[in-house]
Every structure is written in C-alpha cells, then in structure tokens.
Amino acid sequence: MCGRYASSRVPEDLVEEFDVDQADLPRLEPDWNVAPTKEVYAVVERPPSGSSGDEGPATAPQRQLRAMTWGLVPFWAKDPAIGSRMINARMETVAEKPAFRRAFERRRALLPADGYYEWYPTTALTRAGKPRKQPYFIRPADGGVLAMAGLYEIWRDPERAEDDPDRFRWTCTVITTAAEDSLGRIHDRMPLMLTPDRYDAWLDPSAHDRDALLDLLTPAAPGRLEAFPVSTLVSNVRNNGAELVEPLPLSDLPEDAPAPTEGQG
Secondary structure (H helix, E strand, C coil): CCCCEEECCCHHHHHHHHCCCCCCCCCCCCEEEECCCCEEEEEEEECCCCCCCCCCCCCCCEEEEEEEEECCCCCCCCCHHHHHHCCEEECCCCCCCCCCHHHHHHCEEEEEECEEEEEEEEEEECCCCCEEEEEEEEEECCCCCEEEEEEEEEEECCCCCCCCCCCEEEEEEEEEEECCHHHHCCCCEEECECCHHHHHHHHCCCCCCHHHHHHHCCCCCCCCEEEEECCHHHHCCCCCCHHHHCCCCHHHCCCCCCCCECCCC
C-alpha cells in the first residue's frame, strides 16, 4: 500500500475542503484508477510567488492546490526514473531515510482521494498457479475526502535550460502505516489519513520538530473507513470509470475473501 487510488473530485471542491487560497487552479480529469507516475492533486503551503524554484520571497505561505507526479524524485537523484519506486514512504522510517528525510522536514503535503484499493490473495489460483487476488475499495465511511499524508519534492532537470518552464519536476509520495484490525485482514498496510484539525500543523512549512510532526501521524480510528470488494477490472490500469468503485455483489465474491467492513459514517 498504497499502489492505486481514486480521485474524482473537481478542484473547486478541493479548494473548499482544504481552504485553498488560489485563483489559478490546476485541472485534472477525474481518475478512478490512479496509478504510479500519473498526475495527481496535492495540497501544499508555499510562498505565493508563482516561482517553480524551491525558494521564494519571505512572505507568508499560501495554501495551494498543485498537480504533481505520483512517485517522489529526491532532490539528489541523477535519474528521475527512481520516482516509480518511491510512491510510498513508511511512517516508521520516513524521518530517517535519505530519500524522504529532507522532504519530511520541509515539504509536506495532503493528497486528496475518494479512497484507495487493496488486493486480497484468495486460495483460488490463476492459470499460472498464483493466488487470485480480489480487489477492495477502502474509503471514508462518511463519504468525505480521504486526505492522505504525503511529501513532495522539486527536482531540477540538469538537461534543461534555466529559462525552460519544465526544468522543475514536482513529485510526491504517500506515507503509509500498519493497517488497523478490520482493514488488516485485507492488507497489512494503509495510507495515513489526516483529520481537518491537523491540516494546518502538517502543512506548515516552518514546522521542523520531528517528534511533533510524527505525533500528527496516527492511524485512522477504527470505524472511520469502510471496505468492500469491487470488480477485478481495476487491476488493469487501462480501465477507468466510476464503475470501478461500485460494490461487487456478494454472490460474486470468492469463498475465502473477507466480507465488506462497515464504518461509522
């Protein structure tokens, strides 16, 4: 976790949800099958200079909605292809690992989602003799936005000229933790979701206290999320549409697959 998620809300809804202060909004197509290396929305706080560089004028930060590539490219990377292996950062080591340490200190984000997918390996076998996996969609029980804790980086492409507007690559990663009991039956990891009362503290670019930041990252309370099986169509990244998050009839569920979990919305 987390390797796929759904993000179908329009930017205007996210502006209201996250109190974004921005006129010129990015606009991505609704995506019910977000996969690594795709463009995603990220909420950050940055100087309102409009500069693509990492430094801005000494002014108060502005809450912004950005489009970034999912898969963090560390500032020191020689090849941006490394990002495809950096889609998740484990909470247990995020403050220590070289790939994420500086971003954890300086560049934290919220990654809005409708929910995310996980695959449960059943006892049924594929033609290749491997366990057949049943996908589940996991979302807030109240139907709200899942605000996943994330990090972002700005990688400068040394091959591009200084005046090239594409010389900076904005990338992000999702922070994960051990899954709470009801979801742990499906997969042992889950994204860390932040509640609205913690948005300000998490996004504050002037906050650098490692322990205080880690204290913000607590797993979702039991009952906050619900999980239900969905069609195996989601397993193919080429498939995309609202039908991917429709609950699968229980009659179509493999015998040993976990039953849906109900949240407390």
